[in-house]
Amino acid sequence: MRNIQVTGRLWILNDAAGQLYNNIDTDMIFHNRYLHITDVDQMGQYALDNLEGWEDFAQRAQPGDIVMAGENFGAGSSRQQAVDCFHALGIEALVAESFGAIYKRNAINSGLPILTVPELTLKAAGLFKSGDIITVDFQSGEVCLDGKLVVMAKPFSQVQMDIYQAGNLFDYGRKIGV
Amino acid sequence: MTGKTIIQKIFEAHNQDQTAVEPGNIIWLGLDMRTARDFAGANVVKNYRTHYGDSPVADRDKTCFTFDLVVPPSNIPYANNQQICRIWAQEQGVRVYDVNAGIGSHVAIEEGLVYPGSTFVGTDSHLNIMGAIGAFGQGMGDQDIAFGFKTGKTWFEVPPTMKVVVHGTLQAPCTARDLTLAILKRLGSNGALGRSVEFYGPPIEALDMAGRITLASQVTEMGGIIGFIPPSEEILSYARERLLDSGLDASQVVGVYADPDAAYVETVEVDITNLEPLIACPPSPANVKPVREIAGLRIDSVFLGSCTNGRFEDFAAVADVVRGKHIASGVMASVVPATRRIYAQMLASGVLQDLFDAGFIISNPGCGGCASGHLGMTGKGQVNISTSNRNFPGKQGLGDTYLASPVTAAWSALKGVVTVPEG
Ligand code: SF4
Numbered sequence: 001m002r003n004i005q006v007t008g009r010l011w012i013l014n015d016a017a018g019q020l021y022n023n024i025d026t027d028m029i030f031h032n033r034y035l036h037i038t039d040v041d042q043m044g045q046y047a048l049d050n051l052e053g054w055e056d057f058a059q060r061a062q063p064g065d066i067v068m069a070g071e072n073f074g075a076g077s078s079r080q081q082a083v084d085c086f087h088a089l090g091i092e093a094l095v096a097e098s099f100g101a102i103y104k105r106n107a108i109n110s111g112l113p114i115l116t117v118p119e120l121t122l123k124a125a126g127l128f129k130s131g132d133i134i135t136v137d138f139q140s141g142e143v144c145l146d147g148k149l150v151v152m153a154k155p156f157s158q159v160q161m162d163i164y165q166a167g168n169l170f171d172y173g174r175k176i177g178v
Numbered sequence: 179m180t181g182k183t184i185i186q187k188i189f190e191a192h193n194q195d196q197t198a199v200e201p202g203n204i205i206w207l208g209l210d211m212r213t214a215r216d217f218a219g220a221n222v223v224k225n226y227r228t229h230y231g232d233s234p235v236a237d238r239d240k241t242c243f244t245f246d247l248v249v250p251p252s253n254i255p256y257a258n259n260q261q262i263c264r265i266w267a268q269e270q271g272v273r274v275y276d277v278n279a280g281i282g283s284h285v286a287i288e289e290g291l292v293y294p295g296s297t298f299v300g301t302d303s304h305l306n307i308m309g310a311i312g313a314f315g316q317g318m319g320d321q322d323i324a325f326g327f328k329t330g331k332t333w334f335e336v337p338p339t340m341k342v343v344v345h346g347t348l349q350a351p352c353t354a355r356d357l358t359l360a361i362l363k364r365l366g367s368n369g370a371l372g373r374s375v376e377f378y379g380p381p382i383e384a385l386d387m388a389g390r391i392t393l394a395s396q397v398t399e400m401g402g403i404i405g406f407i408p409p410s411e412e413i414l415s416y417a418r419e420r421l422l423d424s425g426l427d428a429s430q431v432v433g434v435y436a437d438p439d440a441a442y443v444e445t446v447e448v449d450i451t452n453l454e455p456l457i458a459c460p461p462s463p464a465n466v467k468p469v470r471e472i473a474g475l476r477i478d479s480v481f482l483g484s485c486t487n488g489r490f491e492d493f494a495a496v497a498d499v500v501r502g503k504h505i506a507s508g509v510m511a512s513v514v515p516a517t518r519r520i521y522a523q524m525l526a527s528g529v530l531q532d533l534f535d536a537g538f539i540i541s542n543p544g545c546g547g548c549a550s551g552h553l554g555m556t557g558k559g560q561v562n563i564s565t566s567n568r569n570f571p572g573k574q575g576l577g578d579t580y581l582a583s584p585v586t587a588a589w590s591a592l593k594g595v596v597t598v599p600e601g
Pocket residue numbers: 246247281302304484485486544545548549566567
């Protein structure tokens with residue numbers, strides 16, 4: 001069993017105006033000039049390096065960290081690297097108001113925990129700050145700070161939990177015989 | 179019992195287990211065709227080899243590669259990745275539509291690899307373009323596709339469906355692109371997030387294939403899973419012809435239409451009666467304004483092409499504007515047909531000559547000019563008008579990209595400044 005609850009240091013992806021970034025697209029997460037890279041270990045260093053104000057994210061992030069963003073995170077292209085670069089950095093979970101549809105699949109399939117929190121953009125500023133140590137529960141959806149419940153995320157769907165527990169889509173496929 | 183939407187019906191016909199095809203449910207969806215491109219292709223191969231070794235794909239006739247992003251390759255990593263795909267494809271006995279073919283989604287439609295009612299996936303986020311012919315298309319990541327190559331199916335959460343009803347008539351100088359921008363303006367970049375969209379109304383029914391493709395391709399920028407345009411008789415017979423031409427069985431081509439009492443999560447009405455030419459300004463495709471508002475802005479370059487506006491009809495409309503004239507000095511303008519067939523049509527009809535004489539750079543077919551591929555990147559401070567579908571910072575380079583119709587782009591190329599086209 002993989003952990004269904006993780007605790008880690010929070011990065012809130014804010015824009016220049018201090019608001020939670022919306023519509024961070026895959027070119028901002030993993031720019032197309034690196035698309036030829038196929039080795040996951042090489043991907044971490046480029047994570048978010050085309051997102052204004054976050055160019056040095058890869059140097060500052062540490063394994064176990066949790067990342068928070070606004071609406072439609074991962075909009076845009078189908079590149080898996082935009083998910084894998086977070087695996088490479090050891091990011092433990094992504095929390096956003098919503099995710100781009102393809103991004104969501106890619107994250108689920110690769111076993112990267114992602115959670116959506118309705119109306120997060122309205123709530124985040126007053127509730128969290130970067131550097132907070134938060135706990136996220138994939139099964140209940142509870143997001144806690146100092147042991148207190150702050151917001152509710154949507155719990156993992158069944159497929160998401162099954163794939164996460166199996167490791168990734170391939171292992172899950174083997175498990176169910178496809 | 180309420181009726182069913184288009185996506186529900188297509189999914190029911192491809193459902194591989196017992197789960198009901200209702201919004202929110204996850205089903206196992208049978209995939210009629212699974213593909214990979216040159217950029218994620220090598221990652222698909224890598225994933226496949228890691229997890230499935232040398233074992234054969236589920237069905238080699240339903241598996242292929244389409245190279246379109248950097249064609250022919252302008253850098254060694256892309257050349258290497260394409261070669262990795264070619265070698266693997268040879269081992270597996272699957273087809274490769276190589277660097278000469280054009281944009282994969284368009285090649286697929288032309289070769290009958292996708293047809294109304296069918297399902298098609300690949301590593302291209304604009305595969306929902308298949309909604310233009312009433313088929314389900316979806317871009318996916320390389321792990322998803324490797325899994326699809328091996329199993330012929332994928333899990334998919336049935337999205338809810340929304341309806342967009344368009345009123346009025348499309349009048350020159352407005353084109354399908356302006357209609358699309360009007361809808362994009364209305365919905366914004368999240369307006370269709372996670373949904374299937376169905377488009378209705380007289381101006382939608384009147385769209386030709388090229389116009390349908392333009393509209394369907396931008397559903398990605400509205401956040402949608404897919405946008406269906408119910409196929410007309412013309413689209414159905416085009417699709418049948420394409421299949422017959424490729425020696426395939428055309429009887430599988432069926433128009434899938436929603437039931438009259440199907441359930442929609444939202445209905446949005448858009449009136450285009452007083453539509454004027456529109457343009458999407460940096461930094462996002464949904465930042466739509468009337469061209470008039472930024473008319474006079476000096477431009478450095480113009481790009482005509484992409485999966486959104488790379489059809490013969492788009493270039494013919496441009497030829498009508500520029501014939502006998504020359505683009506403004508100091509403006510670099512390039513043309514990239516979507517496919518080889520379109521290139522051939524342009525040659526045969528004289529459109530290519532018109533564009534050449536007007537001073538356009540003419541490239542081989544593919545995605546060049548849209549992403550930072552083999553052609554036409556922009557430098558810092560460069561103002562670029564493009565008929566492609568995205569203007570996110572950094573997509574084509576460091577310049578500012580404005581998205582507009584081929585006709586607006588053509589007029590602007592002639593004048594050297596953003597120009598409202600004349601009807
Ligand atoms: S033309 Fe552009 S958007 Fe379309 S498939 Fe090619 S790279 Fe993607």
